[in-house]
Amino acid sequence: MIIDVHGHTLDLACRRGMPLESSLGGSTDLPLMRTGGVTAQLCPTWTPDAALSGPHAYSVADPLATLLGMLDYLDRELSGRAGEKVAVARTSADVRAAEANGRVALILGMEGTDALRGDPAVLRTLHGRGLRHVCLVHEHGNEFGAASQVWEHGTMRPYDPARDPAVRLSEAGRALIAEMNRLGILVDLTHLVEPAFWEVLAVLEGPVLISHGGVRRNTDSVRYPSDAQIRAVACTGGLIGASPAPLGPSQEQPGLGLLLDTVDALVSLVGVDHVGVGTDFLEDVGYYSAGFADIGEMPQVARGLRERGYGAESIQRVLGGNFLRVFERVAG
Numbered sequence: 001m002i003i004d005v006h007g008h009t010l011d012l013a014c015r016r017g018m019p020l021e022s023s024l025g026g027s028t029d030l031p032l033m034r035t036g037g038v039t040a041q042l043c044p045t046w047t048p049d050a051a052l053s054g055p056h057a058y059s060v061a062d063p064l065a066t067l068l069g070m071l072d073y074l075d076r077e078l079s080g081r082a083g084e085k086v087a088v089a090r091t092s093a094d095v096r097a098a099e100a101n102g103r104v105a106l107i108l109g110m111e112g113t114d115a116l117r118g119d120p121a122v123l124r125t126l127h128g129r130g131l132r133h134v135c136l137v138h139e140h141g142n143e144f145g146a147a148s149q150v151w152e153h154g155t156m157r158p159y160d161p162a163r164d165p166a167v168r169l170s171e172a173g174r175a176l177i178a179e180m181n182r183l184g185i186l187v188d189l190t191h192l193v194e195p196a197f198w199e200v201l202a203v204l205e206g207p208v209l210i211s212h213g214g215v216r217r218n219t220d221s222v223r224y225p226s227d228a229q230i231r232a233v234a235c236t237g238g239l240i241g242a243s244p245a246p247l248g249p250s251q252e253q254p255g256l257g258l259l260l261d262t263v264d265a266l267v268s269l270v271g272v273d274h275v276g277v278g279t280d281f282l283e284d285v286g287y288y289s290a291g292f293a294d295i296g297e298m299p300q301v302a303r304g305l306r307e308r309g310y311g312a313e314s315i316q317r318v319l320g321g322n323f324l325r326v327f328e329r330v331a332g
């Protein structure tokens with residue numbers, strides 16, 4: 001079973017305004033997932049508030065309305081032809097059932113919580129619509145916490161502990177974590193500044209995710225988790241996803257090699273049981289091309305891991321088994 005812990009198929013389909021099961025011309029879509037043998041993808045919807053985010057094509061005036069519109073689109077699609085090929089997975093059993101029925105499973109999430117406008121109660125509605133994952137912040141901080149990147153004069157720069165406030169998890173952030181625990185929603189701490197990361201861990205129950213990116217021991221960046229953070233995620237029983245692309249502007253060369261180097265570093269720190277693959281695929285065709293151009297090339301990851309000496313059992317865990325274990329513990 002192959003699971004992409006972080007991929008943007010739903011964002012891309014909505015943005016293109018095309019049927020869910022069609023080829024979307026980006027680096028992830030349903031036909032490509034089938035080519036790559038992918039069973040499931042965690043789809044973190046990205047609806048950044050234009051008032052908070054930098055100047056880019058994805059920002060919207062009303063993040064919640066946009067998100068609900070995406071869920072409506074998905075419902076419409078699944079009640080039609082796409083429903084024979086795709087299913088929303090609310091539990092690990094749904095993922096297994098989708099695989100048994102030859103469907104691709106989508107696990108719904110959000111990358112950044114601008115749509116909540118600071119109100120954790122909105123999560124109840126979204127959980128009812130199938131949402132099972134929340135990444136607290138994305139390219140900017142919000143009412144809940146601070147991001148490891150900051151928009152300034154129209155450009156994005158890394159959070160700088162020397163000049164940016166030592167932001168703590170807010171009271172609303174604490175309430176949000178409690179609500180996620182209560183509902184059974186995966187907590188994703190990618191993009192959160194390190195001080196807030198530790199505060200989340202102090203109040204969180206159960207396993208936590210860092211769904212995508214690299215590691216600080218390979219590339220010294222505040223966007224990446226330190227060794228101590230990685231060990232702490234493993235202690236929760238959680239998982240860190242390795243990506244073929246850097247988080248934010250970086251000297252790193254995107255591609256399969258970057259992903260495999262990250263996997264190696266994670267395994268050397270915490271063993272194979274806490275490692276996954278989060279592609280972060282969206283559009284950007286060609287950007288990742290060094291050995292892993294799109295999700296149809298997922299078998300290249302297995303090949304690369306084999307060449308680096310991983311056995312079949314370890315590869316199965318990294319490619320999907322570990323995430324399924326975490327998802328089962330959190331969402332059932």
Ligand SMILES: [Zn+2]
Nearest residue numbers: 111190191212
């Ligand atoms: Zn991200």
